[in-house]
Amino acid sequence: MKCYCVVDFHQPLQLREQPIPDVRDAEVLLKVRAAGVCHSDIHLWEGGYDLGQGKRLSLKDRGVTLPLTLGHETVGAVHAAGPRATQVQAGRNYLVYPWIGCGACPACAGGRENHCTAPRYLGVYRPGGYAEYLLVPDERYLIDIGDLDPATVAPYACSGLTTYSALRQIGPEIYRDHPIVIFGAGGLGLMAVEILHALGGKGAIVVDIDPAKRQAALAAGALAAIDGGAPDAAQQIVKANGGRPVQAALDLVGAPATAGAAFDTLVKGGKLVIVGLFGGGATWPLALIPMRALSIVGSYVGSLQELRELMALVREGKVKPIPVHRYPLADADAVLASLVDGKVVGRAVLTA
Template sequence: MQVFAVHGPGEPVKEIEVPTPELAGKEVIVHITHSGVCHSDVHCQEGHFDLGSAGKLPIAASGVQWPAVFGHEIVGTVVAAGPEATVQPGDTQYIVFPWIGCGKCQACREDRENYCPRGRNLSVGLRGGFAREVWVPDERYLIELGDLDPAWGATLACSGVTSYSAVNKVLPRGEEDVVAVIGAGGVGLMAVAILNALGHQKIAVVDVSDENLEIAKKLGATITFNSKVENPTAGLIEAAGGKIAAAIDFVNNGATASMALGALQKGGQLVSVGLFGGEHTYPTTLLALQVFTIQGNFVGSLPELKAVVELARTHDLPQLPIVELPLSADNINASLEDLAAGKSRGRTVLVAD
């Protein structure tokens, strides 16, 4: 199999050949037609996540072995299947669920593989989507693409399922309850559209760009707030007409987390999603007195990906501008560099010939 591997932290990808495994059980090999490039691939290539003053979290701690094959937004066709698989090699395109667990622990048995302590995500524990082909340990991780656009379908496996899973954590909520989405970039805007599609009424969107806030309004935001003000917490409460029931923080730095906690009503819920780095301090007594819940969100589960794919089929979810480039080492490297430099507009999806 041809893969585009990174040989160590900070190295560019190079195309190399790795052995094609003999397939057992329900294992499949997927020929990749579309492979999205995500900002977390940049962190992976750099070799660490930024933890603010707590330093850096090396990705080797997550099970990455060099040379590593990153990329986790995969659409492709089955080219080979194990003896027990029911899926047939052919032209049918599938979205590949990448957040694969050990299959044995409590979380995995409950279909919450993204909570598995021994996760083997495609691109971390297992080789990922910067490749011509990818080995997938079970056909159950394939979701039929149907008539969705394949480049956009690939991104549902990451930004789509992340948004859905975060929204899923704060719903259902009463009709008076304001749910705030902080950060109206791609993932945040998707969350706004999902909240709207799931029938939530009061959706507040916070960003520092009026342009992004205008897009959010078109997707269902009922309240918008530009947080480039002296006291963003007070500003958010005022814009929302009172304290808010829940906040989903797609930025998740010290400033946004503090703003969200300050704006929550009693029993409020903060879901932390962004990986921008930072920290917050908050009076622990108030956490108790205000009965707050603070919860992290990282990607999503297989049932959640299936749900967001279904939602994409039945609702008009926003499709971010996607740049399609031929799948090659040069284009992967250029895309990662652009993302790292903040030069990327929308998503880049690599398309195999």
Template sequence: MISYEVTAFGEPLVRTERETPVPTGDQVLVRIEAAGVCHSDLHIWHGEYDLGNGKKLSMADRGMKLPLTMGHEIAGEVIAVGPDAKGVEVGKKYVVFPWHGCGQCKVCKRGDENLCLAGKSMGVYQPGGYADHVLVSHAYYLVDIGDMPPERAAPYACSGLTTYSAIKKIDPQVFKDEKIVLFGAGGLGLMAILLMKAMGGAGVVVVEPDASKHEAALKAGADTVIDPKSPTFLADVKAAAGGAVWAIIDCVGSSQTVQAGIDLLTKGGHLVQIGLFGGHVDLPTPTHAIRALTYQGTYVGNLRDLQELIQLVKDKNLSPVPTTCMHFSKAFTALLALEQGKAVGRLVLTPEGEAA
């Protein structure tokens, strides 16, 4: 088995070869056919998140150990199962739910493993998808993708799941009545646009400074795209949203986007933050209550959400996000392209194509 590992934070990934694991108990061995390269992989690779005001959140302090095979957007074929594994078939293709918890606490037993305080997420605390095989700890973490191409299915494990879970947090009546403001038209943003259209939303107003991404946002179904560098930015967004901004999904999560979102919201408005870009904001406590604002973070989603999402994609025949496939050996090249803002849509590693 070949994997591409982080052996030192911020350094090039290292190609490693070892014995292919053999599943035991409830475990399942998946031959990986697609592994998405996610923006959060950049934070994992650097080993930290920016908390603003010069503060950092260390991944090592949170229990992440090196060497690490990153990659949490995984789809492929089951090629072997442990003797106790049930509900999956050798030869079938699945997307992997990577957000594992301890499996024993009240949170996990409620089905919210993604919120477990002793999380064991694949590609973070256990080996992930930047490899040709991966061992999944239990068969129930696999979701059948049918005949969906793996390179299309893989991003639903994070990009799709995260945006789907965020959309579900918006009041359903607001979602049907009001245009949603969306910060960011990268891979997450484009996924959010497609899902909001498929889920019957009233419309999407996208805020994106990179002009090269505007066309992709409009093609995905955005009503309009607004450049935040415009001197009339706030007024333009409010006008495009119908006069008042009731709900915002922030796929960036920087000091600037969160502050702009809070400033834009009408009384009773709701901001859901997905993005992990980093930064810090100050919120005046009296006006937060007087304006009855909701500022909510969301972290990926649970297994039920992923199952619902895959069914929605099948039922609606959802168009895929623009995707660039690269050979697994180019994992580090893909990371750098993402860091430099050169990616439109999603970057996905596959065993096909020219190796590095």
């Protein structure tokens, strides 16, 4: 089978020919129908994360080995199933939950495999969906999508799940009565606007430096779209919130500038949820965190149960699809390069 792999960090993805995996036990082999190209794939391609102050987290030190087939937003049709995989149907399309843990630690036992310290994430530690076939270690990680479009569903495995879980951490007692500030209007930001609406939220004030992405946010129903590069961006955020500091902010970028702007615009007792992994270091005065009673929370993707909850909303038609741009698998490297250059509005998806 064909797959597109990171062979050397910062180098073009390479086409590799690999044997089609055999299945055993509860494993399921999918013929890939759609694979989302996510910003997290950029960090995997780069080989690490900027921790600020000259420090860097190396993915090799975290157990990521090359060559690596990227792709953690995958929909596929069942091609083969092991003898214990009895609940899936041949030829039917399923969304894959990729954030698979070790299965034995307290996090996994509590249903939070995404918090596992010995993870087996697909497209990170195991081969992902930039390929013709994907081996899923257990059928329980598959969600039947019925007649839904594979290309529009695939991004829910990461961008949808990540924002859904982050909004849950903000909590309905906040987002139903107060606008939420969302930093970043890429695939995650547009997904967050849609999911916030589906959850009965008051609305979103979106911040991004790209005018095309701000326009896409407005088209998706954002209350306001503010240029994050403007010198008075913080004041514009407060003005868009009726002249009041905001109750909660969702930082989907995770850069010093966005986290700093979020910190500056929060009300006393407010909450900042950081999702983005752009990198760098925070410069907040530590004393202001208790003095202003702020909650600063890190949120990493989401649980299998949360993905099931999100897909229930999708099936009910409560979450409208974000703009999706489809490309053949052979364009994997070019599409990833476009994402690196910030040229993708919405979500790019490789399709078969």
